[in-house]
Amino acid sequence: MAKSGLEVLKERGFVQQCTDMDALEKLMDSERVTFYVGVDPTGASLHIGHMVPFFAMHHLQKAGHRPIAVVGGGTSMIGDPSGKSDMRKMLTIEQINENASSIKDQLGKIIDFGEDQAIMVNNYDWLGGLNYLSFLRDIGIHFSVNRMLSFEAYKQRLEKGLNFIEFNYQLLQSYDFLKLNQDYGCKLQMGGDDQWGNIVAGMELIRRVEGPEAEAIGLTFPLVTRADGKKMGKTEKGAVFLDPSMFSPYEFFQYWRNVADADVGKFLKFFTFLEIEEIAELEKLEGSDINVAKERLAFEQTRIIHGEEEAAKALEAAKAAFTSGGGEGAMDKDSIPSVDVPSSEIEAGIGIMDLFARTGLCSSRGEARRLVQQGGARVNEVQISDIDAVVGSDAVVDGEILLKAGKKRYFRVVVID
RNA sequence: GGGGAGGUUCCCGAGUGGUCAAAGGGGGCAGACUGUAAAUCUGUUGGUUACGCCUUCGAAGGUUCAAAUCCUUCUCUCCCCA
Numbered sequence: 001m002a003k004s005g006l007e008v009l010k011e012r013g014f015v016q017q018c019t020d021m022d023a024l025e026k027l028m029d030s031e032r033v034t035f036y037v038g039v040d041p042t043g044a045s046l047h048i049g050h051m052v053p054f055f056a057m058h059h060l061q062k063a064g065h066r067p068i069a070v071v072g073g074g075t076s077m078i079g080d081p082s083g084k085s086d087m088r089k090m091l092t093i094e095q096i097n098e099n100a101s102s103i104k105d106q107l108g109k110i111i112d113f114g115e116d117q118a119i120m121v122n123n124y125d126w127l128g129g130l131n132y133l134s135f136l137r138d139i140g141i142h143f144s145v146n147r148m149l150s151f152e153a154y155k156q157r158l159e160k161g162l163n164f165i166e167f168n169y170q171l172l173q174s175y176d177f178l179k180l181n182q183d184y185g186c187k188l189q190m191g192g193d194d195q196w197g198n199i200v201a202g203m204e205l206i207r208r209v210e211g212p213e214a215e216a217i218g219l220t221f222p223l224v225t226r227a228d229g230k231k232m233g234k235t236e237k238g239a240v241f242l243d244p245s246m247f248s249p250y251e252f253f254q255y256w257r258n259v260a261d262a263d264v265g266k267f268l269k270f271f272t273f274l275e276i277e278e279i280a281e282l283e284k285l286e287g288s289d290i291n292v293a294k295e296r297l298a299f300e301q302t303r304i305i306h307g308e309e310e311a312a313k314a315l316e317a318a319k320a321a322f323t324s325g326g327g328e329g330a331m332d333k334d335s336i337p338s339v340d341v342p343s344s345e346i347e348a349g350i351g352i353m354d355l356f357a358r359t360g361l362c363s364s365r366g367e368a369r370r371l372v373q374q375g376g377a378r379v380n381e382v383q384i385s386d387i388d389a390v391v392g393s394d395a396v397v398d399g400e401i402l403l404k405a406g407k408k409r410y411f412r413v414v415v416i417d
Numbered sequence: 418g419g420g421g422a423g424g425u426u427c428c429c430g431a432g433u434g435g436u437c438a439a440a441g442g443g444g445g446c447a448g449a450c451u452g453u454a455a456a457u458c459u460g461u462u463g464g465u466u467a468c469g470c471c472u473u474c475g476a477a478g479g480u481u482c483a484a485a486u487c488c489u490u491c492u493c494u495c496c497c498c499a
């Protein structure tokens with residue numbers, strides 16, 4: 001017999017807290033449950049730090065339940081104080097709407113937005129036109145400031161300073177849950193564990209408005225951390241975005257390929273659709289064999305986000321670049337960022353520092369100088385350590401020059417007429 | 418509204434007239450070691466035409482041969498009181 005959606009979530013480690021697990025189990029066994037997760041449209045693209053809830057949605061949807069993705073068009077104009085040390089930037093409605101539509105496309109890779117399968121709504125639709133006084137009278141009346149201040153999230157912010165506008169966030173998010181409960185019969189809200197307070201507040205609001213018998217349950221996911229303590233989904237250059245124009249599939253693949261040993265099993269459960277049994281097998285690997293599991297993680301994850309073809313290309317490119325010998329010939333060229341340079345410049349010869357500085361490999365000539373001096377610069381896999389070296393047309397292979405900085409970063413210089 | 422403390426380089430944080438492109442730590446980059454891991458060690462970390470020069474210590478003025486450091490005004494943040 002098939003596992004229930006909730007069982008899948010539990011065995012994969014998605015459950016951090018639940019307001020009433022018994023009730024949720026009963027509810028999910030007895031009906032198709034409509035549930036929601038909030039998404040903040042604060043950026044043009046989602047990044048992998050956002051993804052845990054989406055994978056959870058996928059699993060529940062697969063088990064027959066109906067997800068609602070709520071784009072926080074309205075709430076993102078306020079800023080959620082939970083767990084944040086600073087107030088967030090406020091965006092315009094236009095920016096938010098633009099972000100929301102690209103987010104829906106990305107979300108579509110993980111959950112099915114087919115007919116009656118899932119719903120996407122923007123809370124600006126109901127928050128945008130709210131009347132302040134009536135909101136206070138209808139919703140504000142149900143909130144106790146004393147109780148709100150007792151939440152850990154607010155306590156922390158009270159130390160640092162909390163703006164009134166942010167203090168309202170919880171009311172708005174609670175109102176979302178109420179609204180969805182009324183309009184769509186949404187009975188479950190899920191979110192990261194930092195949302196616990198907001199979720200509970202929403203449940204309480206529903207009970208107060210709709211009566212104590214109203215069904216409303218909250219569930220939170222653990223905040224995913226990396227074994228090295230860094231933030232999930234962040235690299236030095238910024239977040240690991242799903243948008244291929246902001247973060248190439250190859251780099252995306254590499255991000256997952258390079259996760260810490262200790263994180264592989266966890267990430268396989270969170271971020272792939274592999275069966276739990278198969279993951280268990282992969283988790284048994286030790287030593288350098290763990291690389292097999294990492295490769296699988298990277299491949300599966302890239303396939304989900306960028307498609308089978310891109311995943312295969314990234315895998316090939318990575319193998320070509322890192323397997324002994326490292327022949328760049330087999331590498332997929334499209335996956336490596338490039339810059340166009342006129343053939344006349346190449347024929348005249350370009351100084352090694354200038355060449356690196358005009359690629360994305362180095363941000364200045366000074367940086368390029370250091371790279372060369374420290375032995376990290378390679379042209380067509382040949383180390384160049386002379387800062388005065390000049391690269392000319394003899395370095396061009398198949399119409400381009402392959403540059404490498406350090407061990408993992410490649411860049412192509414494409415010669416054009 | 419009153420009083421106090423502050424805004425320093427990617428971040429945290431020293432620096433209270435020249436020796437400051439600015440200690441230390443974190444982060445980043447590179448090298449060694451490895452398994453495209455972790456940990457560790459080493460170097461490096463504003464720009465440049467690399468001698469020197471230019472830009473940088475919240476903003477704008479001023480004092481001075483010389484200012485991150487002193488003065489004035491402005492601005493932002495935090496704390497206490499009301």
